[in-house]
Amino acid sequence: MIDPVEPSLRRSPLDAAHRVLGAKMVPFGGWEMPLSYAGGTLTEHMACREDAVVFDVSHLGTVRVEGAGSRDLLQRTFTNDLAKVEPGRAQYTHLLDDTDASVLDDIIVWWTDDESFDVMPNASNTARVRAALEGHGRDVTAERAIIAVQGPNARARLAAVVPEAAAVGRFRVTRFEWNGIVGVAAGTGYTGEDGVECALPGAHAVAFWETLLGTGIRPAGLGARDTLRLEAALPLHGHELGPGITPLQAGLSWVVSWTKPGGFRGREALERERDRGVSRLLAGLATEGRQPPRGGADVLHSGKRVGEVTSGNFSPVLGHGIALAFLPPDLTVGTGVEIDLRGRPVPATVVALPFVKKKG
């Protein structure tokens, strides 16, 4: 049921605090992180949609790229265009394989200062992203914790602790001071709700975390993080992105700048796909019943296998099954299909994404 935890896994600066709260700890991307706390995943999920929760996301990587030429290095390495933003902003971007334009990682870049960037890969892709940056980045993951406050009331709750951080705009980055220490706050997240992610020195993480919990914010784990991002149709590397999957197939062409001077790694391969048209597209599926569709399940149309589920689960907000799947582009919204769930065909409908939209 629960895999035994390997001793070599990395631990967050908040590890002891999670255990005190009775968290179920699980391996994730080389780290041991909380799956859920005493209230369970569904309670944590609904608290994020209706109020606010706090996640420890210290397992995300931080590769710091600084000094003259940093901006140019990021421009030629990643797909998005930094000319669209400026220092003090955050940008979502991709790192592509040079030969087939597969997404090697999806990344948030915090542009903290003129020639200073915090590049934030997925936990297990940090080394790969550092290599792509020609060894210029410094891995500072071990020095800091990242605490994400998410939900419609996230800013109000955070304002009681650190108003400067709570005031950061969506996809903006700012420094904040708390109890004499300096941190960085960004208006980013992975839940489909408004929120703020705060990076601060690891040694002060427990005090900050406990102060946040003291305001009545409920902690949430990886279980809720996954069901929340799925309802919001946010991709997870290794599922909706990865080997053989390009940004165009994932429906993320807005992450790719065709016009920036000098291009980017993987541009030629991606251009070939753009010119011939994608053979499959990421789509949303909804079922009627509660049974969770699962990654790897076949999708059938008129009795023929046409695609595969990449992620699926029970949607706590909608009360039925939802799934992301790669399907032929001609299977448009409203098309009826079937998902093969352990040998039982379950009817599903192609639906528009995201499954759940932010209120207001």
Place this chain on the structure above:
Amino acid sequence: MNVPDDLRYTSDHEWARAEEGGLRIGITDYAQDALGDIVFVQLPEPGAHVSAGDSFAEVESTKSVSDIYAPVSGTVGEVNHELTDSPQRLNEDPYGEGWLCVIVPDESGPVESLLDAEGYMKLIES
């Protein structure tokens, strides 16, 4: 973990209660805790014949699918249809409202082969 003295258990974390007319079956407190929030239950068909050790039902949480194995051979009697719309009862009350079904055993006295509370407690503590 709650392990009531008056029940019998399997090493697959099911419980069985001998009642007039059959054995009432469910999953243990340990099992529901390990699974996490249960969101779907595939119940067996009443009238179906099951052999001891067969997978005859499924319980799904937000993170995984688990097979439920028949503790004894017999015929499925009553099933708990309430679980179709309220699977969280398996988490909230695993030995009460979260029961799965009744199995009418082929032979009398099959519970004697199952673990008692002390034996099951040893199993989950090891």
